[in-house]
Amino acid sequence: MNGRDQNTVSYAKTGSSSDWSTVWDEVYLPLGTDVIHFDSGNGSVSFGWLDVPSRGSTPDHGPVTTYQAENNIYADAQIVDEYNAENGEVVGDINNPDSYVNFNNVDVRRTGTYSITVRYDNGLGNCTDEVSVNGDSEVPLSLPSTGAWNTFNTVSFDTTLQQGENSIxxxxGSNYAQIDDIVVSPVK
Structure with a gap:
């Protein structure tokens, strides 16, 4: 995707060249024009078409939305350029007691349980951020070291979100990491 390795997709044998099958995979595509490149690992496959569901949805899981940290509210922190970040920027320097990123525009269609996946980099030791959803009590979230800055990893947690706008x-907490984005998806 856009020059970066993403996922490996496996295709099951369909029987003959006139039999078709469908596989799907979930990837992040930023707004704008994107390049999707398939590189053959082994064997051969014919493509009939590539279907990209409308922005913010997947075929089986309902709405999935990505929220960029740098487009949200942050305090006692700053935007840092990172070439490997989803939009080339993260919120960094979250290393003071008053530092935070507030994703205050998390909009969901229904009240329910959602998985929140945090994409971050952490070139120091293990880190803990305190997470609060809609002003509830803070809970620690471990953000283990990624080994270097600009090397990203994700951690996920499940939470209840209310229909409409929510705040995450x-x-x-301890040490610090840089926050790239969160991905919000409903839990089946």
Whole structure:
């Protein structure tokens, strides 16, 4: 995707060249024009078409939305250029007691349980951020070291979100990481 390795997709044998099958995979595509390149690993496959569902949905899981940290509210922190970040920027320097990123525009269609996946980099030791959803009590979220800055990893947690706009606050705990984005998806 856009020059970066993403996922490996496996295709099951369909029987003959006139039999078709469908596989799907979930990837992040930023707004704008994107390049999707398939590189053959082994064997051969014919493509009939590539279907990209409308922005913010997947075929089986319902709405999935990505929220960029740098487009949200942050305090006692700053935007840092990172070439490997989804949009080339993260919110960094979240290393003071008052530092936080607040994703205050998390909009969902229904009240329910959602998986929140945090994409971050952490070139120091293990880190903990304090997470609060809609102003509820803070809970620690471990952000283990990624080994270097600009090397990204994700951690996920499940939470209940209310229909409409929600707020997910990540506040400095111990050590610090840089926050790239969160992905919000409903739990089946």
């Amino acid at each position: 606050l990540l506040r400095h």
